[in-house]
Amino acid sequence: EAQVTQNPRYLITVTGKKLTVTCSQNMNHEYMSWYRQDPGLGLRQIYYSMNVEVTDKGDVPEGYKVSRKEKRNFPLILESPSPNQTSLYFCASSLSLGLSNTIYFGEGSWLTVV
């Protein structure tokens, strides 16, 4: 089954404690990205990757890091989380940049930073 898998799905953490949200896809997709969703703001892109070792900033990259060492994995790293990073996070992937390529979303990761 084609899927994007994120972990953890739910996490409560404390300010400053480094955490990683993993994302893995089993579709051999080139393009992967991370979004955060906040009430009233819709989804905003954090980082994206067009292929292995190719990453770039989205609209709201501050406070986040990513890496793409393997095609299937695209972890999101919060080096020093702060309460304003409390959000719902989505990982997404698509085969390529083709406009009609289906974009698959993970189930979301609810992150609370206290």
Place this chain on the structure above:
Amino acid sequence: AQKITQTQPGMFVQEKEAVTLDCTYDTSDPSYGLFWYKQPSSGEMIFLIYQGSYDQQNATEGRYSLNFQKARKSANLVISASQLGDSAMYFCAMRESGGSTLGRLYFGRGTQLTVWP
């Protein structure tokens, strides 16, 4: 300027009636794609329908259709015969074909649809 505008924070519709969710977009790219997603209270993002900027006909997927008016930069979602299970947040999104925004999906702020019996 916002790329995607959804002007209806909330909409209510009676079961079995049709409902239109509004979406306008802003782009100078001649080639782009428009998407609608459904987000139930459980949080996952469910793809509903896609319309390409060069598609001649409006996209349809079952009870969903996209009313695409290119000159007005409008991409409204029409849900026919609403069901209780359609109650959810609906997002309009756009992907452009080139430039610095390559591959990025721009989302609107969403419309919360409530279907009542």
